[in-house]
Amino acid sequence: MVSTGGSLPGGYSVAQERVIAASLELFGAHGVSATSLQMIADAIGVTKAAVYHQFKSKDEVVIAVVAGELAALVPAVEAAEAEPDRQAARDILLARIVNRMVTRRRLTRVLQYDPVVVRLLDEHPPFVRFMDRLHRVLLGAGTDPAARVNAAVMSAALSASLIHPLVTDVDDATLGRHILTVARRILVPAEN
CATH class of the missing domain: 1.10.357 (Tetracycline Repressor; domain 2)
Structure with a gap:
């Protein structure tokens, strides 16, 4: 869970944390714009649908990473x-x-x-x-x-x-x- 003192989003599930961790690595290597949800899914060994189950959009993933x-x-x-x-x-x-x-x-x-x-x-x-x-x-x-x-x-x-x-x-x-x-x-x- 991300402790933010209530000012930023937080409180992610284990599955969401896996998506966030993989996204951090991929964003650092390729940039946000060049990183697809499919790349994130491949990095954690799940389907793109599984990523969508955790986050409704790529923007939500980015918000979680930045938060x-x-x-x-x-x-x-x-x-x-x-x-x-x-x-x-x-x-x-x-x-x-x-x-x-x-x-x-x-x-x-x-x-x-x-x-x-x-x-x-x-x-x-x-x-x-x-x-x-x-x-x-x-x-x-x-x-x-x-x-x-x-x-x-x-x-x-x-x-x-x-x-x-x-x-x-x-x-x-x-x-x-x-x-x-x-x-x-x-x-x-x-x-x-």
Whole structure:
């Protein structure tokens, strides 16, 4: 079961969890758009009808996958929201985001740039609410263009740097430490 603090979908059956796990691997390898329900069914050794029995559509599978990934950040968002110091709150969340992205490099690219995922993040109310919370921690009251541009640049830089050929051989701990340093530098001007 995915624990989300009630803000994201969760509570999947064992059969649904198998579909989600296979989808995670396939999405990471091929992207969401290039992964079919038949590919998912083949990966877990069932028929496509069996996958449809667990999820009514591919969008529902994608929502489940994204919900699981975002749910992993819920404790960090909650801890950051409870932190009275804005800088400390942002650091708590940023460190967790960077760690999650670094340890799941291949999937990060898919979740950031796949058009299906982008559309679902924009259209699915629980995702919109969660992303609003995350952005409030990162930006504070900074809704001005400079703060939003800094956050967008930081997000894009994070994603792109994870899959860049120059860092494919860099271990997760080293990469994470350097990316976190750069991300902090990018976000700081948003306060000035």
